[in-house]
Amino acid sequence: MNRHAMTYRKSRFARIPFALAACLALSMPLAACQQQQTEQPPLEGAAIGGPFTLVNKNGKTVTWAQFKGEWRIVYFGYTFCPDACPLDVQAMMRGFNLFTKAHPDLAAKVQPIFISIDPARDTPEVVGEWTGAFGPRLMGLTGTPKQVNKAADAFAVYHKRGADTAGGYLMDHSRISYLMDPDGKPIAMLPTDKGPDAVAAELAKWVQ
Structure with missing residues (x-):
């Protein structure tokens, strides 16, 4: 963009x-x-983001309003994803870690969030285990199909059950890492396709 x-x-x-x-x-x-x-900001004024109610790895309720005052990185995906999600989240979190090393005080104000679009398989425990592989700062959220659909719609995220495979069905979905400001407004899309250095540079550009 x-x-x-x-x-x-x-x-x-x-x-x-x-x-x-x-x-x-x-x-x-x-x-x-x-x-x-x-x-x-490239996403300034875009109709992206909005209230949701989901649950974390411990099954505790988490709302969008709870992140008030924090910068947020938001990615929608699913843990059974064979390639795209792991690659995107790895680049996102490696970039965040680089940003943390360079700007620890600013990074402390940022909350990375992974939201599952496959609630049928992604229980709180499954999501917690999957996100834990990318570091302790990444928060994993899931919920009921209705809750997940509301969150995805708020962030203009496309998601739909895809093809069946020997290892289980796939999910078609958008691949976007949103950077949101402390008021929950959209700022930019992090360039995960360009690698961790590009992600870190984009964070340094906007997070204050």
Whole structure:
């Protein structure tokens, strides 16, 4: 997704944005000032995210409202996924770990979350064991089909039972790692397809 930068029309000095004027006053590089002033989150204003009620590995209720004040990384998948989910979550969490090493204070404000779209097989125990393989910071959530569908719909996540195989049925689903701000608003999609370094860089770009 391309990021659109806002431009400012200026009439002499009267219309110079305050932040840009401050940069000029401090003799900061103009290019840096423009980037700081104009860049906006690529998912700003998107209808992504919303209230849900699910359960964690211990069977305790977890709501979206409980994460108020925290940055969140949200990925929807399923534990029986043969390839896509493990690869995505591995890149996501390795990137998060790199970000943690570089910015421990900021990383402490971020909660990575895995939400199952296969509640028939992904019990709380199964989800807890699967997410535990990627580190203690990753929270795994599941629920009833109705609860899972509500969460997936809130995040515009496509999911549907797919083909039957010898090892069990597959699930077709979106492959997106959302970065949400402390108010639960969408900020960006983490580039898990580009590897951990790219994920860490994207986190460093937005998490404050």
